[in-house]
Amino acid sequence: MEREFETPTADSIVERISIATQAGPLAAFVIRPRRMAPSRPLVVLHGISRNARALVRHFRAEAEHSGRLIVLPHFTMAHWPHFQRPGHPARADQALVELLNRLAVRFPDCAGRVDLVGHSGGAQLAHRTAMLYPQRIARLSLVAAGWYCLPDMSMPYPYGLGESDARGAALWIRRKQACLAAYLGLEIRVYVGTRDTLRDPALRVSPALDERQGRNRHDRARSYVEAVRAAAFSQGKVADIALIELPGCGHDFEQAITEVGLARIVTETPDMTLVLAAAG
Template sequence: MQRSRVSSVVTDHRAASPAGTLPARLIQPASRSGLPPLVVLHGISRNADELVDLFRPEAEASGRPVLVPHFSASRWPHFQRPCRAARPDQALLALMGHLAGFDPAFAGRLDVFGHSGGAQLAHRFAMLYPQRLRRLGLAAAGWYCLPDAGMSHPCGIGADADPDTLVWARRHRAVLAEYLGLRVEVYVGTLDVGRDETLRQTPRLDREQGPNRLARAETYVARFRAAARAQGIRPDIALIRLPGVAHDVAQAIRQAGLARCVTHETPALASAC
């Protein structure tokens, strides 16, 4: 009887940081292609194990390692954005440093992807550490930090009367040009137009970004392009609408091939989503 060939292994890791310990699972394909590792960030459903299962076939097909951290509800009740009370960015940096001890590829630029709350963390992490990223993928974020100094943090990169916003604004502005030079792909379902209880809703946010995730993705892409051009940077950002997909990452992967688009390098795959 011929045994099936094992084409990947999944290993468990954890790394401590001043912000707390962050566990993760790493999909390691048996054959490596040379593509950089991909970090996949879950949303508030915290479905890290499901994402491991959904991304594993694409990790094997693409020959790239895929890292899926798990922000537990007990340790990380709020992980969607770095703030004074929570620093998931520090935990991610520590995790990357830990893995670099096993695989030097983690010391270089990585691709980072997030869905929903994970997309919120992914783009805010990129705004702080663009030098650690090669490519950024965002799917259906609830709302965005826009690269606009006329809007105070966390909705933009400006400051108001709160001294805390000045600290974040200065950090974002210091690396803004490098952030705007990243390759970015924004995915959103054409049916992701609901206003459920997990969508942040304020009159100001609805007015400035739109009433739902589809509209807010469109706003983010438009504002990113405008900010890049204002700095003389040619924006490398695409908005990819997923036909017939609602706010469901498993549906987006199974029906629209989202994991394939994110994991593989072929531009045609993204345009086919």
């Protein structure tokens, strides 16, 4: 594991690490607060703008505020031209899990469940990783994913778990089906801006996708939440999922952080007071 430190401040320490994984090298920023609380680590996944370094600036204060270890993987264009969807071109899920395994050597809480947050393409990776390794995640926060892998058979893979001619579809469907019950038991929070309704060039569109999931990220978030609820219900469970609309926000993660405090929202835990008290 290679390390590179930012200049220490009186507050948190930000360390940039690089690890070798079976899927390729992965860099990550690790924010260690001055007072570490006995709390779940938080992993934050950037979108296709790959703005991990910018997100560090926003989440550094949250690490200090919450006492949580915050990890921001950086899927660089050089090594990860595709990272949003585990599959043939890239296995960001493997790299992410290996990152946690490696961090657990230094930070034992990383061996337990972590909270996983992803924005846009990062939200795609986040929910797909959660479908494959649900036991490693406690709270899944998805911010404005472009589209989803629905946890049902209503759409062919990769849009759902229905049969498909897509490469390796049977393999991936079987893997996700094996983990589905645990996935549907996760605490899931889905965030989307009320103005995230543009069909910009980065948004995947197709007649089937538009019809089943919606024409924009806002509608697709709602469809996903409904699909999770229905899938859990079909298994005799009540899904712990909520849709949170971010007033006035478009698709910009940093805007949502600065204008509605999204970084604070996804970092806070219900037992924050107890956690901070324990940290002294």
